[in-house]
Amino acid sequence: MTGGEGHRWGLFVLLLVDVVLLAVLELFYLPLRLDGLILPAAGAVPVPVTVLLAAATTPLLVRAAAWVAPPRLAVVPLVLWLVTVFGIGLAGPGGDLVLLQDWRALLLLAAGALPAALSLGAVLARSPARGAAHG
Incomplete structure (x- = not known):
């Protein structure tokens, strides 16, 4: 393994840590309301x-x-994001249910997974097909 290759794998691991941290942040701050505690008061x-x-x-x-x-590993952030959201959301700290049971949870899942899946499709479509010459 060359130094540049090791550097890329280190960046990949750091990227995966970022995926988990963002998923946790997105999940824990999903219930925000305009109630005056964190955001301005405007009718909750x-x-x-x-x-x-x-x-x-x-x-x-x-x-x-x-x-x-x-490019084939580009699916890992999407899968890890989903596992983190569902894992912490359904069996959170102390066994609490963190994932809200309303439209906001569905919106979070759709807004996180669908654009990432489209991006994954674009990445995989641009990557060179391996084994295509075996025809």
């Missing part, structure tokens, strides 16, 4: 801002994974 309206964070970061993490590791 739910404001799932972490949905926007998930929609922006998961596709970027998939593309970054394809850049630092072989």
Whole structure:
């Protein structure tokens, strides 16, 4: 293993740590409301801002994974994000249910997984097909 290759694998591991941290952050701040505690008071309206964070970061993490590791490993951030959201969301700290049981949870899952899946498809479509010459 060359120094540059080891550096890329180190970046890949760091990227996976980032995936887990972002998933936990998105999950724990999903119940934010305009109630005056963290956000300004405006009638306690739910404001799932972490949905926007998930929609922006998961596709970027998939593309970054394809850049630092072989493109076939670009699926790992998406799978790890889903495992983290479901794992901590359904069996959170102390066995608590952290994943909300309303529309915000569905919105988080859709906004995190769908753009990342589209990005994964684009990455895999651009990668050279291995074994295509065996026809």
